[in-house]
Amino acid sequence: MSDPDAELRARRASSFGGQASAYARHRPDYPRAALEWGMSGANRPVREVLDLAAGTGKLTEGLAGLGRSVTAVEPDPGMLAELTRRLPGVRALPGRAEDIPLPDESADAVFVGQALHWFDLAPAFAQIRRVLRPGGVVAALWNHDDESVPWVLEFSRLIRTGVSRGFADPDRPLRADGFGPFEHARFAHAHRRSIESLLATVATHSHLLVASAPERERRLAEARAYLESVPHAGTGEFDYPLVTTVLRARRS
Incomplete structure (x- = not known):
């Protein structure tokens, strides 16, 4: 018997490639402090970094900007092509978290941006180790809407669809064989947006990508009408409030 949630998870996980250009253009980056905190969990110098499930290179670019040698691994050909186009100087390889195409003990840190919840965790962590x-x-990062801000909470509610599920829950306790305890930190972040570009950003979220066209259009229209009523967002550009959550653990 098929598992509807597993099927939905697979559809959402594979939904990004066709929107690779929009993803690269509209998704936020990650705060420098979050990247530095992730690296500081190592008890060795961090020189060589793997960005696993690197997408279009949002996290890759930040890691390279810290002066590290970065290898990006990404399973989706469309996303990988966009990463290579944007960051031609970065070593980029096709590959999955459950079968990483790198030699043993070849990285000082493994970073995962916005993707750990798509992995089959036991084999993925065995490969990461x-x-x-x-x-x-290993450091996993997620950017979230800052729902402590009332208008952001309402906007987040309006863009939920019938296929929205809580696959990403960085607050859930996480354990992995061969790693010490996972530590948790949050960092304030913001994404400079206009109404148009914020709607373009949320249109790259998997629950909207796999929703039916009528539902997607209805949700985006409702969200637009709401944003036009919010004084802070109604004209020009504004800082959209985010929180970046990081989980890190050291390899034993």
């Missing part, structure tokens, strides 16, 4: 050097660190 394999490619990490002893004392290296």
